[in-house]
Structure formats: C-alpha cells, structure tokens
Amino acid sequence: MKKTIKIEGMKCPHCEARVRDALSAVDGVKEADVSHEKGRAVVTLSKDVADDVLSKTVTDQGYKVLSVEKTKLFGIF
Numbered sequence: 001m002k003k004t005i006k007i008e009g010m011k012c013p014h015c016e017a018r019v020r021d022a023l024s025a026v027d028g029v030k031e032a033d034v035s036h037e038k039g040r041a042v043v044t045l046s047k048d049v050a051d052d053v054l055s056k057t058v059t060d061q062g063y064k065v066l067s068v069e070k071t072k073l074f075g076i077f
Contacts, residue, residue, distance in 0.1 A: 001045045002071035005054055008064040010036035015063070022057050029054075042071060 005023075010016060016034040023032035023043055031044040043054065051068040058065050 001048070003043050003045065003049075003051070003054065003068055004071045005041045005043065005058060005068050006066040007034075007039055007041060007058055008066055010034075010039065010063055012036060018061050019058055019063065022061050023054065026053060026057055 007019065010019065013036065016036050019041055020032045020034040023029050023034070023041060026049060028045050028047040028049040029043050030046040032041055033043075034041040041058070043049075054068055055065040
C-alpha cells in the first residue's frame with residue numbers, strides 16, 4: 001500500500017532529507033519518496049500505518065501536512 005502526504009513548507013533538498021529520514025524511521029514504512037518541488041511524500045508501507053502517525057511524523061519536523069490519502073494505483077504522478 002502507498003499513501004501520499006501533501007506537505008507545505010519544504011523548500012530545499014535538506015527539507016526532503018529531513019522528512020524522508022523521519023518517515024523512514026516509522027515502523028511499517030518501507031520507503032519514503034519525498035519531493036520539495038512537488039510538496040509531497042509518497043510512502044510505501046509494509047503494513048498499515050495510521051494517517052495521524054504519518055502526519056505527526058512530518059509536523060514534528062516543522063512542516064504542515066495538508067492531507068494524507070491512499071495513492072491510486074494509476075496516475076500517481
């Protein structure tokens with residue numbers, strides 16, 4: 001399963017790395033693909049992780065989460 005997190009406030013590759021590292025440390029997150037240019041993170045999950053856990057992980061890094069939603073299988077980019 002994949003979830004897309006829309007994030008406000010990331011301005012540079014350092015921001016991406018900070019969010020990617022935090023999300024990757026969450027139990028159940030297999031991979032985190034983060035883009036400051038697109039303002040989002042797409043996380044690949046090995047098990048279900050609650051939206052509020054993902055949201056808190058990002059907000060704890062100092063960024064605003066606009067939404068968390070399941071990624072559609074087609075047309076994700």
